[in-house]
Structures are given as structure tokens and as C-alpha cells.
Amino acid sequence: MNTMENDLVGQLKKFIPAEQITANPTVLEQHSKDESYHTPHLPDVVVFPKSAEEVSRIMKFANEKNIPVTPFGMGTSLEGHVIPYQGGISLDFQLMNEVLEVRPTDFLVRVQPGVTRSQLNKALKKHGLFFTVDPGADATLGGMAATNASGTTSVRYGIMRDQVRDLEVVLADGRIIHTGNMTAKSSSGYHISSLFVGSEGTLGVFTELTLRVYGLPEVITAARAVFSSVEDAVTTVVSTLSAGIPIARMELVDARSIKQVNAYNNTTYPEKPTLFIEFHGSEGGLSYDIEFTQNIALENGCQEFLFETDSKARSQLWDVRHSLAYAFVHKSPGKKMMVTDVCVPISELVGAIVDARNHIDGSELDAGIVGHVGDGNYHVILMIDLNDPEEVSKAKEFNAHLVEYALSRGGSCTGEHGVGVGKAHYQRREHGEALDIMMAIKDVLDPKGILNPGKIFMD
Numbered sequence: 181m182n183t184m185e186n187d188l189v190g191q192l193k194k195f196i197p198a199e200q201i202t203a204n205p206t207v208l209e210q211h212s213k214d215e216s217y218h219t220p221h222l223p224d225v226v227v228f229p230k231s232a233e234e235v236s237r238i239m240k241f242a243n244e245k246n247i248p249v250t251p252f253g254m255g256t257s258l259e260g261h262v263i264p265y266q267g268g269i270s271l272d273f274q275l276m277n278e279v280l281e282v283r284p285t286d287f288l289v290r291v292q293p294g295v296t297r298s299q300l301n302k303a304l305k306k307h308g309l310f311f312t313v314d315p316g317a318d319a320t321l322g323g324m325a326a327t328n329a330s331g332t333t334s335v336r337y338g339i340m341r342d343q344v345r346d347l348e349v350v351l352a353d354g355r356i357i358h359t360g361n362m363t364a365k366s367s368s369g370y371h372i373s374s375l376f377v378g379s380e381g382t383l384g385v386f387t388e389l390t391l392r393v394y395g396l397p398e399v400i401t402a403a404r405a406v407f408s409s410v411e412d413a414v415t416t417v418v419s420t421l422s423a424g425i426p427i428a429r430m431e432l433v434d435a436r437s438i439k440q441v442n443a444y445n446n447t448t449y450p451e452k453p454t455l456f457i458e459f460h461g462s463e464g465g466l467s468y469d470i471e472f473t474q475n476i477a478l479e480n481g482c483q484e485f486l487f488e489t490d491s492k493a494r495s496q497l498w499d500v501r502h503s504l505a506y507a508f509v510h511k512s513p514g515k516k517m518m519v520t521d522v523c524v525p526i527s528e529l530v531g532a533i534v535d536a537r538n539h540i541d542g543s544e545l546d547a548g549i550v551g552h553v554g555d556g557n558y559h560v561i562l563m564i565d566l567n568d569p570e571e572v573s574k575a576k577e578f579n580a581h582l583v584e585y586a587l588s589r590g591g592s593c594t595g596e597h598g599v600g601v602g603k604a605h606y607q608r609r610e611h612g613e614a615l616d617i618m619m620a621i622k623d624v625l626d627p628k629g630i631l632n633p634g635k636i637f638m639d
């Protein structure tokens with residue numbers, strides 16, 4: 181530890197209990213990276229606050245002294261979001277992990293930011309409720325709100341922004357505000373909850389969230405549909421949505437990705453483009469929806485359509501989708517994961533995925549394509565050797581191509597992973613002059629630029 185770091189720890193100890201502050205090298209290293217290929221950088225200190233008041237004291241201190249503060253949830257983000265490139269304080273919320281209140285009649289829950297998705301669902305189950313957003317990783321609700329996460333169920337229930345009713349936010353100068361209330365609707369004032377959701381720790385620090393929850397569905401059925409081409413699979417998605425079938429999940433896993441999962445899990449799934457589908461509802465309603473979807477799939481060349489209602493069999497089926505990223509990671513020693521995520525209008529989806537596959541096949545890159553295709557959102561998983569400049573540059577060129585393809589068709593450079601540092605240089609291209617408005621808002625809320633500096637906006 182150098183003298184400056186020592187000094188920072190010493191100053192923080194004046195108003196935060198010593199056991200909640202550390203400059204231990206292992207802990208610093210854990211807070212220097214996310215799950216991606218982005219270059220790590222150490223913070224000077226990690227602080228584990230226990231209350232909004234403590235966060236407020238930390239922010240007042242950091243603002244006065246111009247010290248960068250980077251909020252840290254579970255560190256599962258994929259675009260360098262939590263990497264403290266300018267050092268300073270990494271603010272880890274693992275000690276603020278209580279489900280504060282469940283309000284079954286209002287379909288609401290109040291949580292601290294360090295509560296994880298699976299922890300919340302465990303607490304909600306005894307009330308017959310569940311929280312819908314599922315980003316695959318067991319992320320924190322604070323991190324999920326800050327990245328506007330979404331996932332497999334968003335096609336039915338919406339994204340993180342749709343679930344947030346209120347946020348308690350500590351601003352850069354230490355003020356504590358609430359952005360909303362508990363009502364289902366309000367026309368009162370600007371909708372600043374939406375501004376903070378997706379702000380990636382650059383506008384304020386969340387210390388409490390009020391979130392919308394749903395009743396557990398009476399029946400859940402999962403299905404796996406195998407196709408000979410990605411076009412047939414994606415056309416099935418578009419036709420099913422056009423027919424108004426209330427699909428709860430609709431995920432594409434391409435042939436390359438199924439091959440990877442088979443190798444990792446020792447399974448023998450057909451190595452062909454596959455849709456993983458889930459239906460939520462009542463016995464009567466579901467049988468109609470399933471039959472209709474199956475017919476659409478068969479009309480589009482589906483080669484195998486298989487259902488699972490039993491919960492164990494269903495979770496086995498979803499295991500393929502959920503173990504995918506780790507199947508690539510564990511089978512690629514020495515390489516780092518680059519998962520690029522773009523979103524297009526649903527009418528552009530077939531062309532976008534076919535273009536992505538053709539581009540990969542025409543390069544020497546090895547990559548799988550998966551997607552929350554019901555939302556027009558797809559990811560390409562590349563494992564890259566950071567010591568091979570040619571491979572890195574090819575992967576970056578491919579990423580740029582994918583983003584340009586999406587943007588030129590009315591899409592977005594990221595459907596759910598967020599901007600971090602990885603997508604910062606596409607912000608001007610995507611938002612034009614609206615980016616200046618975002619920068620002006622940042623200036624008002626964080627004039628000294630201490631909150632997660634270098635993220636979203638290029639320096």
C-alpha cells in the first residue's frame with residue numbers, strides 16, 4: 181500500500197467503521213475487473229457501506245476531495261462498467277443485502293441494492309410471487325437497475341426499467357433523494373427513475389429499490405424446437421410474436437453454441453439452431469398457445485419440438501441456455517470472453533442474425549450466437565486471446581460491424597449489457613446531439629465527474 185492509499189483509508193476511518201474499509205491486495209484485485217476482456221485497474225480502497233447515511237458521508241467526502249467512486253454490485257457486467265480506471269473508492273454493496281418489505285397486495289417489494297436476483301426470488305416464493313428479470317448471472321438488484329438489465333423473460337414481463345417504481349439515490353454531493361413512489365401510475369413531474377435506471381453508477385448511487393413483482397404462474401411449460409437453419413428459427417419467433425401468443429421466454433441458441441454446451445455438459449442435443457421457449461399461464465390457455473406455436477414452428481421447418489412441464493426436466497432444458505457463457509469460458513483456457521450485444525427492430529432480426537453468422541464464417545473467428553430473440557436482442561460470444569493482436573483486432577472489427585449493422589437499421593449498440601467503456605465510442609453515432617443532453621445532465625448531477633468516471637462518455 182502506498183502513502184496516498186494509506187492516507188485515504190485513514191481519512192475514511194474517521195467516519196466509517198474500520199472493518200468496512202480495506203486496501204487488502206486480494207480484495208482490490210477482485211474489484212479491479214468484471215467478467216469481460218476489458219483491462220483491469222485497481223481501486224485504491226474498497227468500502228462496504230451498511231446504510232444510505234454511510235453512503236451519503238462517503239459521497240460528501242469524495243466530492244469534496246475529488247475522489248472517484250465506482251459502485252460495485254456483483255461485478256458480472258460485461259463492458260468494463262465496474263473497473264475503476266481512475267482508482268479511488270470501489271463501493272461494494274454486499275453488506276446492504278436485506279429484503280426490507282414484501283407487499284403482496286401491491287405486488288411490490290422493497291430491497292437493499294446488494295440483494296441478488298435469486299435471493300429475492302427465494303424470499304418471494306413463500307408469498308406466491310416472483311421477480312421476473314433474469315440476466316442469467318446471479319447479479320444484484322442495484323447492479324441490474326444501474327445497467328437496465330433484462331433477459332430471458334423480458335419478452336413477456338419487460339425490462340428492469342419497467343419494474344422500478346422508486347429508487348433511493350445518494351447523489352454525488354451526498355444528498356439522498358427518492359425518484360418515484362409506490363403507485364402503478366403517476367403523471368407528476370419528470371420521470372427521473374427512468375433516468376437513473378441504466379445510468380451505470382454515473383449519476384448517483386442506489387441505496388434502496390422498490391420493485392414490481394408478479395404472481396407465480398399456475399402452470400409453466402418449456403419447449404425445445406430444433407431447426408435446420410437460423411432463418412427458420414428466427415422466422416418462427418417473428419411469426420409467433422405476430423400471432424400475439426404471450427410467450428414468456430423465447431431464446432435462440434445457434435448450432436455452434438449447442439456444440440459447445442454438449443462438449444461442456446456431456447450432453448447430446450442436436451447441434452442445430454434451437455429455440456428454447458417457455459409458456460406461463462393456466463392449464464386451458466396454455467394448451468392452445470403451445471399447439472399454435474408448435475404449428476407455426478412446424479410450418480417453418482421445425483425438425484423436433486419437445487415439451488417439459490416437470491420442474492426438474494424444465495430446469496435441465498434451460499441449463500443449456502444458462503450454462504452457455506461458462507461452456508465457452510471453461511473450454512477456452514487462456515482466452516477472455518467478448519460478448520457483444522446489439523438490438524434491432526424485430527422485422528430486421530432474421531437479416532441481422534444471418535449477417536452476423538456470415539461475417540463470423542468469413543473471418544477466422546470462432547463464435548456462438550445466442551439471443552433473447554423475442555426482443556430483437558442477440559449476443560455473439562467470442563473467446564479471444566488478448567496476447568494475439570490480430571485476433572483482438574479482428575474481434576473488435578467484427579464488433580464494430582455488428583453495431584453499425586444494428587444502428588443503420590434503427591437498432592441500438594446494446595440491448596441490455598450497457599455501455600461501460602466497451603460501447604462508449606458508439607454513443608455519438610447512436611444518439612447524435614441527444615448525447616450532449618445526457619452530458620449536460622451528468623454535469624448537473626455530478627459536476628466534478630467523480631461518479632464512475634470514464635463510463636458511458638468518452639473522456
Ligand SMILES: Cc1cc2nc3c(=O)[nH]c(=O)nc-3n(C[C@H](O)[C@H](O)[C@H](O)COP(=O)(O)OP(=O)(O)OC[C@H]3O[C@@H](n4cnc5c(N)ncnc54)[C@H](O)[C@@H]3O)c2cc1C
Nearest residue numbers: 253254255256257315319320322323324326329330381386
Ligand atoms: C454469464 C453472464 C450472462 C449475462 N447475461 C445477461 C443478460 O442476459 N442480460 C443482462 O442484462 N445482462 C447480462 N449479463 C451482464 C450482467 O449480469 C448485468 O449487467 C448485471 O445487471 C450486472 O449486475 P451486477 O450486480 O453484477 O453489477 P456490477 O457488474 O457490479 O455493476 C454494474 C454497473 O452497475 C453499477 N452499480 C452497481 N451497484 C450499484 C448501485 N447500488 N448504485 C448505482 N450503481 C450501481 C456499477 O457501477 C456498474 O456500472 C450477463 C453476465 C454474465 C457474466
